Amino acid sequence: MASGTDISGRTGISVEEFGFLSGGPGRAAEVAVVRLLEAGLLRISREGVVSAVSATSQGASTPLEAYALGAARTGRMLGELIKSTAGSSALDGLKQRLVDRGFLVSPGRRKAWGFVRFLCVVAAIGAIVAVGLVDLNPGIAIAVVVLALVFRWFAGRMRRPVRRAGRREERRVVVMSNDRVGVVAQHGLTGRIGNFPNMYYVWEMLGIAPSAGATLRRRKPVRNNTSDGGTMYGSSCNSCSSCSSGCGSSSSCGSSSDSSSSSSCSSGSSCGSSCGGGGGGD
Amino acid sequence: MGVIDRLGVGIGWRAEIDLTVERLPDVDFVEVVAENLHVEHLPESILVLRERGVPVLPHAVSLSLGSADPVDVHRVEHLGSVAEALGAPLVSDHVCFVRAGGLDSGHLMPVPRTRDALDVLVANVRTAQANLPVPLALENIAALLEWPDGELTEGQFLADLVERTDCYLLIDVANLHANARNLGTDPNRFLDEIPLERLAYVHVAGGVETDGVYHDTHAHAVRPEVLELLGELRSRVDPPGVLLERDDNYPTDTELANEMAAIRAVLARHG
Numbered sequence: 413m414a415s416g417t418d419i420s421g422r423t424g425i426s427v428e429e430f431g432f433l434s435g436g437p438g439r440a441a442e443v444a445v446v447r448l449l450e451a452g453l454l455r456i457s458r459e460g461v462v463s464a465v466s467a468t469s470q471g472a473s474t475p476l477e478a479y480a481l482g483a484a485r486t487g488r489m490l491g492e493l494i495k496s497t498a499g500s501s502a503l504d505g506l507k508q509r510l511v512d513r514g515f516l517v518s519p520g521r522r523k524a525w526g527f528v529r530f531l532c533v534v535a536a537i538g539a540i541v542a543v544g545l546v547d548l549n550p551g552i553a554i555a556v557v558v559l560a561l562v563f564r565w566f567a568g569r570m571r572r573p574v575r576r577a578g579r580r581e582e583r584r585v586v587v588m589s590n591d592r593v594g595v596v597a598q599h600g601l602t603g604r605i606g607n608f609p610n611m612y613y614v615w616e617m618l619g620i621a622p623s624a625g626a627t628l629r630r631r632k633p634v635r636n637n638t639s640d641g642g643t644m645y646g647s648s649c650n651s652c653s654s655c656s657s658g659c660g661s662s663s664s665c666g667s668s669s670d671s672s673s674s675s676s677c678s679s680g681s682s683c684g685s686s687c688g689g690g691g692g693g694d
Numbered sequence: 695m696g697v698i699d700r701l702g703v704g705i706g707w708r709a710e711i712d713l714t715v716e717r718l719p720d721v722d723f724v725e726v727v728a729e730n731l732h733v734e735h736l737p738e739s740i741l742v743l744r745e746r747g748v749p750v751l752p753h754a755v756s757l758s759l760g761s762a763d764p765v766d767v768h769r770v771e772h773l774g775s776v777a778e779a780l781g782a783p784l785v786s787d788h789v790c791f792v793r794a795g796g797l798d799s800g801h802l803m804p805v806p807r808t809r810d811a812l813d814v815l816v817a818n819v820r821t822a823q824a825n826l827p828v829p830l831a832l833e834n835i836a837a838l839l840e841w842p843d844g845e846l847t848e849g850q851f852l853a854d855l856v857e858r859t860d861c862y863l864l865i866d867v868a869n870l871h872a873n874a875r876n877l878g879t880d881p882n883r884f885l886d887e888i889p890l891e892r893l894a895y896v897h898v899a900g901g902v903e904t905d906g907v908y909h910d911t912h913a914h915a916v917r918p919e920v921l922e923l924l925g926e927l928r929s930r931v932d933p934p935g936v937l938l939e940r941d942d943n944y945p946t947d948t949e950l951a952n953e954m955a956a957i958r959a960v961l962a963r964h965g
Contacts, residue, residue, distance in 0.1 A: 457710055458716075465944060465946055466943055
């Protein structure tokens with residue numbers, strides 16, 4: 413349950429771990445969701461609604477997959493599901509394993525280096541102020557500022573989430589082109605693959621419809637900052653033509669018995685059927 | 695019957711399974727919940743199906759034709775506009791009410807089977823028909839209660855409704871089974887009493903029995919008893935169409951295809 417699938421060309425690191433090292437928590441969540449889609453445990457609609465195939469968590473091979481499968485039980489937009497999976501407690505275990513193996517910097521250590529960066533700024537500003545207030549030799553002040561900036565840069569490098577060992581491990585991985593989940597881990601759903609000029613998005617390679625792909629919004633990548641990866645997810649419902657006036661609007665929901673469809677309206681964008689549930693059946 | 699000569703075997707289109715519906719073999723027609731559609735922004739999947747020539751029938755849940763209040767013409771017009779946008783040969787709703795006194799029940803509530811209630815229903819159906827561009831079919835519901843002092847059986851009630859409004863019938867055999875199990879009604883008598891020549895199509899759905907009560911969940915597999923009722927209906931009439939409804943806990947594509955195949959098998963066996 414804990415290790416996941418070893419990826420093509422490399423053993424000892426799971427595809428989720430590789431995804432995390434390559435692109436942060438969001439990438440690991442993408443890997444979990446795509447693995448479930450590929451296994452037929454999740455289905456995705458043309459509009460990007462991801463729902464569990466029958467209400468069972470059987471088939472999930474990692475805690476992250478189990479979370480995604482449970483979260484999709486009522487139907488979630490693709491981007492929203494990945495975002496929620498990336499922020500789930502199930503991801504903490506994955507992260508901790510990477511810390512324990514020396515691939516990631518621990519949160520405490522990152523915090524400490526962040527504080528060092530703050531102190532460098534304080535030292536630099538203090539030196540400049542001291543020139544005016546206590547007649548500090550400008551040469552000394554300049555030296556302090558330069559040293560502070562250099563040390564701040566160094567602290568920034570030390571604060572990067574992926575340690576050298578993690579980057580080395582990531583580079584060792586070889587992903588075969590037919591390893592679809594591995595390709596997602598390496599490039600992300602919004603990554604582009606292929607050869608110029610015939611490049612395409614990874615989500616296109618997976619056969620995800622454009623309107624579903626549109627729920628994934630590209631964000632400016634943060635260099636080596638795997639705290640949240642390079643892709644931002646949200647329920648940008650820009651193509652949800654099925655967003656309903658019926659569901660969610662109590663005035664129009666006369667619904668079927670226990671058609672249980674109320675649950676499927678949770679995303680507000682995928683109201684496949686009537687809302688409510690209860691008394692009579694249609 | 696003219697308006698809908700032959701629909702075949704179909705499945706309820708739901709946003710969650712849109713690609714599944716597109717992929718399934720031998721889907722002759724689909725049904726959409728009309729309240730979930732905006733005419734200006736029809737789902738791409740629906741457009742794809744229409745391009746393939748698959749009939750798409752709007753099914754409403756909110757007209758509340760059994761309400762004592764007059765029918766909301768705006769809702770009827772929306773239903774009509776969806777039908778026109780889809781090129782649908784007919785639309786449907788239920789013999790029920792879903793609101794009263796400004797409150798929504800959130801459920802399909804059974805109508806008292808009295809002559810007074812029938813008069814109200816007939817008036818609302820006629821108003822709806824006058825504002826619809828296509829014929830209207832009305833569906834029997836699954837009820838967990840019956841109002842006291844009923845003067846007509848459900849079959850007689852629907853027969854009178856058809857006679858006075860010339861509407862079509864959409865018969866849900868799962869609801870028939872639910873009422874038989876929960877209320878002790880006789881499905882055979884129901885089938886004897888309704889005008890089968892006005893049958894537009896048939897709904898088949900799954901459910902589950904818990905503590906002696908059958909729940910028409912649309913989230914479980916179709917039970918053999920429901921298929922038996924479909925066979926009983928088929929032995930009396932060749933329905934223009936039969937549609938599988940599934941609204942939640944969607945199974946694999948294969949399981950849905952198997953359920954549709956089971957429906958076809960029943961129709962063939964009792965034909």
